[in-house]
Amino acid sequence: MCSLCGILLRSHWAEEGTGRRERNFRVRLVNQVLAHYGLELGDWGGRTYVLRDRKGKSAVVADLGALWAEAERLAERPLDPLDPALVASLRRG
Amino acid sequence: MAERLPVVLVTGFLGSGKTTLLSRLLARPELGEAAVIVNELGEVAIDHHLLRRVDERTVVLSSGCVCCTLRGDLADELRDLLSRRTRGEIPPFRRVLVETTGLADPAPILNTLLVEPVVQHHFEPGAVVATVDGVNGLGQLDRQPETLKQIVVADRLVVTKADVAARGAVVRLEERLRTLNPAAELLEVSFGEVDPGVLLAPGDRDPRGIELGESDGHGGEIRAFVLFLARPVDWSAFGIWLTMLLQSRGADVLRVKGLLDVGAAGPVLLNGVQHVVHPPEHLDAWPDEDRRTRIVFIVRGIEEAELEESLAAFDAAARLVG
Numbered sequence: 001m002c003s004l005c006g007i008l009l010r011s012h013w014a015e016e017g018t019g020r021r022e023r024n025f026r027v028r029l030v031n032q033v034l035a036h037y038g039l040e041l042g043d044w045g046g047r048t049y050v051l052r053d054r055k056g057k058s059a060v061v062a063d064l065g066a067l068w069a070e071a072e073r074l075a076e077r078p079l080d081p082l083d084p085a086l087v088a089s090l091r092r093g
Numbered sequence: 094m095a096e097r098l099p100v101v102l103v104t105g106f107l108g109s110g111k112t113t114l115l116s117r118l119l120a121r122p123e124l125g126e127a128a129v130i131v132n133e134l135g136e137v138a139i140d141h142h143l144l145r146r147v148d149e150r151t152v153v154l155s156s157g158c159v160c161c162t163l164r165g166d167l168a169d170e171l172r173d174l175l176s177r178r179t180r181g182e183i184p185p186f187r188r189v190l191v192e193t194t195g196l197a198d199p200a201p202i203l204n205t206l207l208v209e210p211v212v213q214h215h216f217e218p219g220a221v222v223a224t225v226d227g228v229n230g231l232g233q234l235d236r237q238p239e240t241l242k243q244i245v246v247a248d249r250l251v252v253t254k255a256d257v258a259a260r261g262a263v264v265r266l267e268e269r270l271r272t273l274n275p276a277a278e279l280l281e282v283s284f285g286e287v288d289p290g291v292l293l294a295p296g297d298r299d300p301r302g303i304e305l306g307e308s309d310g311h312g313g314e315i316r317a318f319v320l321f322l323a324r325p326v327d328w329s330a331f332g333i334w335l336t337m338l339l340q341s342r343g344a345d346v347l348r349v350k351g352l353l354d355v356g357a358a359g360p361v362l363l364n365g366v367q368h369v370v371h372p373p374e375h376l377d378a379w380p381d382e383d384r385r386t387r388i389v390f391i392v393r394g395i396e397e398a399e400l401e402e403s404l405a406a407f408d409a410a411a412r413l414v415g
Contacts, residue, residue: 026333072340079337082342091406091409093413
């Protein structure tokens with residue numbers, strides 16, 4: 001529910017129709033990616049997320065669609081899934 | 094919730110035959126109950142089909158279609174159509190056709206349909222139809238970047254003026270179109286004569302039937318390829334990967350369209366245009382025995398191997414985490 005206009009908004013397409021277990025799994029998986037950039041995502045009440053860096057800066061993000069732009073802002077660099085260094089880091093686990 | 098009404102976009106470069114196509118469609122009873130939003134009412138040849146004039150920018154045709162001019166913002170116009178339909182000022186309609194301007198990029202329009210709070214509850218994106226000038230199309234592809242965007246976004250490509258264009262030129266144009274957007278259906282049309290049922294059907298062509306054209310080297314950096322995945326992909330990993338890819342490379346990922354095996358009984362039907370992804374459909378069953386994942390990518394300056402390795406790494410991470 002959008003608190004401003006009172007209208008039920010569609011979930012983000014990548015999070016539609018999934019439960020708490022999937023949400024927790026998604027957070028763990030996103031954190032595998034974010035670890036490469038020194039960032040960490042936490043679930044906030046099952047509705048939104050909190051993104052943090054190692055220096056204590058944080059940002060609230062609504063969904064996966066909003067996550068990456070905010071992560072780029074906190075990391076102060078582009079986050080490219082095609083970056084070979086990230087790909088190698090994911091392979092190493 | 095009431096069924097969402099499909100909004101079909103009719104796009105195409107200036108002079109490529111959008112208005113002729115719409116004029117002919119409006120005369121066809123098979124168009125059914127439709128509201129058609131055009132750039133300029135005076136340009137659409139509908140006088141002999143006119144039933145009544147609602148106001149200076151809206152008319153009702155003898156077929157029952159409502160035809161009106163777009164004043165400014167499409168979301169406002171769609172909300173206004175709903176209100177006027179509820180008040181009984183205009184006949185009911187089951188779909189909306191929107192004529193975009195010749196220079197329009199369809200992606201922001203699709204985004205409006207998917208994210209605008211009121212609009213997203215009453216409407217959904219239908220097929221994107223792009224007209225391409227059979228005579229001048231090849232030249233426009235080389236000179237007009239807007240034309241390229243319209244072509245890669247389209248579900249249906251309508252080559253117009255096929256009767257007056259030289260046959261060889263039409264064949265070369267169609268080869269080029271197949272290379273740029275193998276996911277689209279190609280139709281040849283003369284004088285705007287086309288079956289509305291074929292033209293306006295949902296744009297959910299099974300990507301398995303797609304055949305890639307041989308690149309003639311004229312597509313610039315834009316190229317299309319199909320990514321095959323040998324085994325089911327983790328749906329969460331795919332969502333994380335694609336959202337990240339669209340954030341960082343969205344301007345260069347012009348189109349993503351495919352059927353994904355996510356390990357469920359049926360596949361996920363995926364359709365994305367630049368940063369805009371339609372809500373994926375989780376289908377109950379596969380259309381046939383072939384259950385391989387196939388995703389068509391139309392990209393600029395991105396290599397197939399890069400995408401494949403990156404997606405495989407995200408999928409492998411999901412198996413480690415899970």
